[in-house]
Amino acid sequence: MRKIIFICFIFFLMSCGKKIEKTELRPRPVNEMGLIATYSSSFAKLHDVPIHAVELGEGFWKTRLDFNHNRAIPSLLQLLEEHGVVDNFRRLSGRQDTARRGYRFTDSDIYKWIEAAALSLQSYNSPELKAKLDGVIDDILAAQDKDGYLNTYFMDERAKNRLTNFRDDHELYCLGHLIQAAIAFYRGSNERKLLDGAVRYADFIIERFGPGKKQCFAGHPEIEMAMVELYRTTGEKKYLDFAGYLLNDVDVANLEQPVKSSDFDYAFSGRPFFSREELVGHAVRAMYACCGATDYYLETGHPAVWNTIKKLWRDMTFYKMYITGGVGSRYSGEAFGAKYELPNDRAYTETCAAIGNLMWNWRLLNATGEAKYADLMEKILYNGFLSGVSLHGDFYFYRNPLESFGDMVRQPWYDCTCCPPNVQRTLASLPGLFYSTNSEGLWIHQYNNNELNWKLEDGTSVFLAQTTKYPWEGTIEIEILPKNKTEFSLFLRIPEWTSAASILVNGEKTPSSAVPGSYYNIRREWKKGDKVVLDLQMPVRVVYANPRLKENAASFVIQRGPVVYCIESPDHPGISIFDIFCPIDTQNPATGFKPHFDQNFLGGIVSIEIEALVTTHSLEQVPLYDFEKYFLPTRTTTMKAIPYYAWANRGASDMAVWIPWLVE
Numbered sequence: 001m002r003k004i005i006f007i008c009f010i011f012f013l014m015s016c017g018k019k020i021e022k023t024e025l026r027p028r029p030v031n032e033m034g035l036i037a038t039y040s041s042s043f044a045k046l047h048d049v050p051i052h053a054v055e056l057g058e059g060f061w062k063t064r065l066d067f068n069h070n071r072a073i074p075s076l077l078q079l080l081e082e083h084g085v086v087d088n089f090r091r092l093s094g095r096q097d098t099a100r101r102g103y104r105f106t107d108s109d110i111y112k113w114i115e116a117a118a119l120s121l122q123s124y125n126s127p128e129l130k131a132k133l134d135g136v137i138d139d140i141l142a143a144q145d146k147d148g149y150l151n152t153y154f155m156d157e158r159a160k161n162r163l164t165n166f167r168d169d170h171e172l173y174c175l176g177h178l179i180q181a182a183i184a185f186y187r188g189s190n191e192r193k194l195l196d197g198a199v200r201y202a203d204f205i206i207e208r209f210g211p212g213k214k215q216c217f218a219g220h221p222e223i224e225m226a227m228v229e230l231y232r233t234t235g236e237k238k239y240l241d242f243a244g245y246l247l248n249d250v251d252v253a254n255l256e257q258p259v260k261s262s263d264f265d266y267a268f269s270g271r272p273f274f275s276r277e278e279l280v281g282h283a284v285r286a287m288y289a290c291c292g293a294t295d296y297y298l299e300t301g302h303p304a305v306w307n308t309i310k311k312l313w314r315d316m317t318f319y320k321m322y323i324t325g326g327v328g329s330r331y332s333g334e335a336f337g338a339k340y341e342l343p344n345d346r347a348y349t350e351t352c353a354a355i356g357n358l359m360w361n362w363r364l365l366n367a368t369g370e371a372k373y374a375d376l377m378e379k380i381l382y383n384g385f386l387s388g389v390s391l392h393g394d395f396y397f398y399r400n401p402l403e404s405f406g407d408m409v410r411q412p413w414y415d416c417t418c419c420p421p422n423v424q425r426t427l428a429s430l431p432g433l434f435y436s437t438n439s440e441g442l443w444i445h446q447y448n449n450n451e452l453n454w455k456l457e458d459g460t461s462v463f464l465a466q467t468t469k470y471p472w473e474g475t476i477e478i479e480i481l482p483k484n485k486t487e488f489s490l491f492l493r494i495p496e497w498t499s500a501a502s503i504l505v506n507g508e509k510t511p512s513s514a515v516p517g518s519y520y521n522i523r524r525e526w527k528k529g530d531k532v533v534l535d536l537q538m539p540v541r542v543v544y545a546n547p548r549l550k551e552n553a554a555s556f557v558i559q560r561g562p563v564v565y566c567i568e569s570p571d572h573p574g575i576s577i578f579d580i581f582c583p584i585d586t587q588n589p590a591t592g593f594k595p596h597f598d599q600n601f602l603g604g605i606v607s608i609e610i611e612a613l614v615t616t617h618s619l620e621q622v623p624l625y626d627f628e629k630y631f632l633p634t635r636t637t638t639m640k641a642i643p644y645y646a647w648a649n650r651g652a653s654d655m656a657v658w659i660p661w662l663v664e
């Protein structure tokens with residue numbers, strides 16, 4: 001019997017590792033490719049719309065993209081220059097006589113900056129930024145070795161150490177970012193120069209490593225999704241196969257340098273992806289690995305990889321994700337914790353991990369067309385991602401705790417500056433995340449003022465305009481102008497948070513009701529001037545945690561629309577926010593909350609006030625235990641909540657997302 005089980009197991013492994021042949025790519029011009037080009041992906045249910053097809057109008061996201069383009073991207077290049085990141089390339093080509101500076105993975109920072117600038121240039125016409133971009137790319141390519149190798153830390157005096165320590169050296173990680181930067185630049189400009197350089201380096205690696213050759217593994221995943229995107233860009237299947245090798249087929253017993261088993265947990269790499277049972281280890285690494293695996297699934301339909309992806313997504317959303325969409329709760333190792341290990345003040349929640357989560361869910365949305373992935377993207381965008389950047393776009397958080405005691409100040413630069421350029425490339429990519437197409441029609445995932453100028457998959461040109469005060473109000477007007485009268489489906493995401501949604505088409509109510517957490521399909525013959533009005537009820541919500549999450553027992557979170565709120569000390573002078581309790585009417589928990597829009601407060605937000613209680617003397621004056629012995633007089637106070645993303649824009653402050661409640 002045992003023998004039979006063993007044979008079955010071997011067969012299972014063989015079938016998991018089996019190469020899956022892909023059907024022919026559907027060719028598409030490079031300037032029509034989106035952020036990830038899923039148009040040709042055999043297992044994509046939805047397909048990409050290029051960034052330049054979506055023009056944001058004045059509103060929530062345009063303000064942030066303007067800051068990103070005008071302030072943040074130029075100022076970060078200046079900081080990268082000041083810290084020697086570009087000089088590290090110039091010294092190799094003799095253009096600069098200087099020592100190499102920074103961590104071994106600093107090349108990835110300038111690559112991410114290139115990606116941000118290249119994506120931003122799809123939305124903004126800026127010859128000045130293009131010239132700077134060309135200059136940086138020229139400096140990078142001038143440093144490349146004749147054989148294709150390119151990593152400033154392992155050239156010159158450290159050349160003998162190159163490609164020997166995959167666990168620590170980040171060479172494949174930096175290559176992944178080079179490939180992504182090159183693809184973004186190519187898709188935006190139609191210029192191949194950086195892509196050709198990236199291809200030469202990718203080929204250098206693939207010629208030396210892989211099945212039947214020397215073994216390597218991704219000490220920091222990232223390379224997998226880059227390789228799949230390189231396949232989508234060039235049509236060369238060897239890049240897809242190399243991604244599959246890194247995900248599932250590395251012969252870890254024969255690595256150049258022995259690696260401990262625990263390192264494969266920390267890196268979320270090395271062992272077959274399809275053998276993973278839960279999210280462990282370094283959160284950014286795990287999220288990037290999941291992105292790469294989902295990209296691989298989109299091309300191959302690999303069933304075991306897909307089963308694992310679904311298992312890991314459930315593990316994250318049921319046990320290991322904050323209400324902000326942030327992940328990676330543990331300081332030690334910047335890692336995922338155990339089930340329900342989600343401390344608020346010690347939350348690590350690196351900005352890059354939230355970005356990885358966003359990128360993963362974009363791929364999952366492309367794979368399935370299921371609203372839960374777009375809902376989670378929205379949650380991350382307005383909360384766990386956006387908290388990582390200041391209101392003016394050029395000060396950042398590396399960590400994003402949900403509670404703070406006055407010790408967090410945003411910085412323009414971190415010695416490990418992975419997050420700032422990651423924020424920038426994410427903001428610049430945003431227009432590419434609003435829409436998709438499939439053979440049935442057009443899908444709207446995110447709501448904000450914008451105009452879409454694109455085409456259906458049968459080639460019919462379509463213009464669509466959204467007008468809304470989202471996320472502060474839930475009404476979205478959508479005007480549709482197809483070039484000719486055309487029948488197609490318009491899929492509208494009905495967010496999971498809405499209490500009720502109604503849809504009018506040219507003033508008439510749609511026959512069936514819209515279900516939160518799904519897409520509503522309006523199929524009809526559309527003609528110029530047709531108008532859809534989507535009305536999403538957006539009451540203040542009181543959100544409780546699963547009691548297994550003991551950290552948040554007897555606390556609640558205020559949420560309105562997609563926005564998670566917090567309370568912050570500047571809004572509560574003279575008292576500690578940690579002495580505030582909020583009476584909750586259990587029959588009607590949202591009673592008493594007063595939302596108010598103020599254009600001149602924190603960049604224009606809806607703040608929410610409620611009459612709450614504050615202890616007359618601080619709780620710090622009472623011992624830890626036998627609390628029931630103490631009578632604590634209270635008085636009423638106005639508690640003011642602001643969007644979590646807007647905290648720490650008024651200097652160091654106390655902040656809390658979870659608020660203690662009292663039953664009335």
Ligand SMILES: [Zn+2]
Nearest residue numbers: 350352418419
């Ligand atoms: Zn980071």
